[in-house]
Amino acid sequence: MTFPLPYVSNDLTGQVALVTGASSGLGRRFAKVLAACGAKVAVTARRLDRLEDLVKEITDAGGTAVALALDVNEADQLTAVVEAAEKALGLVTILVNNAGIPDAQRAHKMSLDLIDRVIDTNLRGPYILSCEVARRLIVAKQPGRMVNISSMAAFDYGGQGAALYATTKGGIARMTEALAVEWARFGINVNAIAPGAFSSEMMDGMLERVGDITKGFPRPRLGDPAQMDSTLLFLVSPASECVTGTVIKIDDGQSRR
Numbered sequence: 001m002t003f004p005l006p007y008v009s010n011d012l013t014g015q016v017a018l019v020t021g022a023s024s025g026l027g028r029r030f031a032k033v034l035a036a037c038g039a040k041v042a043v044t045a046r047r048l049d050r051l052e053d054l055v056k057e058i059t060d061a062g063g064t065a066v067a068l069a070l071d072v073n074e075a076d077q078l079t080a081v082v083e084a085a086e087k088a089l090g091l092v093t094i095l096v097n098n099a100g101i102p103d104a105q106r107a108h109k110m111s112l113d114l115i116d117r118v119i120d121t122n123l124r125g126p127y128i129l130s131c132e133v134a135r136r137l138i139v140a141k142q143p144g145r146m147v148n149i150s151s152m153a154a155f156d157y158g159g160q161g162a163a164l165y166a167t168t169k170g171g172i173a174r175m176t177e178a179l180a181v182e183w184a185r186f187g188i189n190v191n192a193i194a195p196g197a198f199s200s201e202m203m204d205g206m207l208e209r210v211g212d213i214t215k216g217f218p219r220p221r222l223g224d225p226a227q228m229d230s231t232l233l234f235l236v237s238p239a240s241e242c243v244t245g246t247v248i249k250i251d252d253g254q255s256r257r
Helices: 025-036 048-060 075-089 112-140 163-186 201-210 225-236
Strands: 016-019 040-045 064-069 094-097 144-149 188-195 247-250
Touching (some): 025 048, 025 064, 040 075, 048 064, 064 075, 094 112, 112 144, 112 188, 188 225, 225 247
Parallel strands (some): 016 094, 040 064, 144 188, 188 247
């Protein structure tokens, strides 16, 4: 096989992506980036009105997208949304498991209901969705790319009342490694991004609770979601075919203070 020099491309023409938690923050950015590079994108979240605004923004820019309502806590919706995306756009070849919620409470004060919701949203949902997308790819004998959104909290928990969040994001990192091994022979690559403190709706809520955390960072700032574009595109591009089971940390040096 002959490889061009350099062997790199952000062209996603012919790919179909499904992005969870796309109604705001990182997920919204991820969807727009994938669409801008030629992928057809199924944007999913609970807030359908926001998704429809996002679809308009993507289509006005020349891209292709559909909005699909999804509560990742509901297993039947997870399987149904993949079917709906496939009917609308074609076989899903790129999955971005971005949806997540914080716990925002000390571990010993959490209700059982909140424990269930955090685990279901942050870990159970992504696992079920990954399996459904993989099953269809395997049947179709097609390769695929999955990018799971973990967190630096999985590796550098600062004790900010987010013990379960850190636990589930650690689970996402391990899930990434395990599924990468299981599905490698099918050409399905599974990787993860572990962001540090980036501007988002979730981060805004945290800052309201604990105050300005950036003062203790080597670079006293929050990251901008745009600064993850290159990593996302690398992980979903054909040129990253030998990269699987990897968790890429993007934290601006925050965890090395």
